[in-house]
Amino acid sequence: MQLVSSELDKLAPERxxxxxxSAHENGTIASFAMAHNNACIFLKYYVTEQAIQAKYRNTNDPVYKDTCVELFIAFEGETAYYNLEFNCLGTCLAEFGSDRQTRRLLPAETIAKIRRMASLRAGHENAPLKTWQLTLVIPTDVFSEHALAKLEATQVRANFYKCGDELPIPHYMTWTAVEAPAPDFHLPEYFGRINFMEAPYHPTEHSTGLCFSSASKTL
Known part of the structure; x- marks a missing residue:
């Protein structure tokens, strides 16, 4: 995982x-770097914010109430999409469905395939901002409603989020712009397009770091 993290650090992050x-998010800064090797998506979040909370420790707990980052992703032009949500410890909530009301949880054994490495630099107790990072290796078979032979040339739309519903001051941040009267991430019409560029060959999920290929945004 350290190799994956180091390789992702070489990519230009997306904010x-x-x-x-809201007009501001109390100094919260969030970004991510993303790559793939056809067998896996490699994803690293970089976050600096005022409050850190990690109450939820069990798979499919409501981690969006904690200090949280999220990936919502749809394949092959479908309206249905996956939401993968992680608190700053890496605890994951994962679902699939076509909208907020029709989601179903992914099995814990499927979510367990996601490899995670979290780090936190809180500084002294009264430091105004804390910095944390989360590195993820997401095998394609985590997307269990699809049979993804490879990622390159796959039509993908996605959005990336930063939130914290139960933080002292809740916040909701998005990668691509969303228009809604109240906080709502379940709006696939605002997903951006992800372009998984060609990988040199078709590796296994354990050959990380050998054939990274970055993902780019096309709205």
Whole structure:
């Protein structure tokens, strides 16, 4: 995992900087770097914020109430999408469905395939901002409603989020802009397009770091 993390550090990060429901987010800065090797998506979040909370420790707990980052992703032009949500410890909530009301949880054994490495630099107790990072290796078979032979040339739309519903001051940040009267991430019509560029060969999920290929945004 350290190799994956180091390789992702070489990529230019994408900012999660849209704040549709407030004028500012109390100094919160969030970004991510993303790559793939056809067998896996490699994803690293970089976050600096005022409050850190990690109450939820069990798979499919409501981690969006904690200090949380999220990936919502749809394949092959479908309206249904996966939501993968992680608190700053790496605890994951994962679902699939076509909208907020029709979601179903992914099995714990499927979610367990996601490899995670979290780090936190809190500084002294009264430091105004804390910095944390989360590195993820997400095998394609985590997307269990699809038979993904490879990622390159796959049509993908996605959005990336930073939130914390039960933080002292809740916040909601997005990668691509969202228009809604109240906080709502379950709006696939605002997903951006992800372009998984060609990988040199078709590796296994354990050959990380050998054939990274970055993902780019096309709205």
């Amino acid at each position: 999660i900087e849209n704040t549709p429901w």
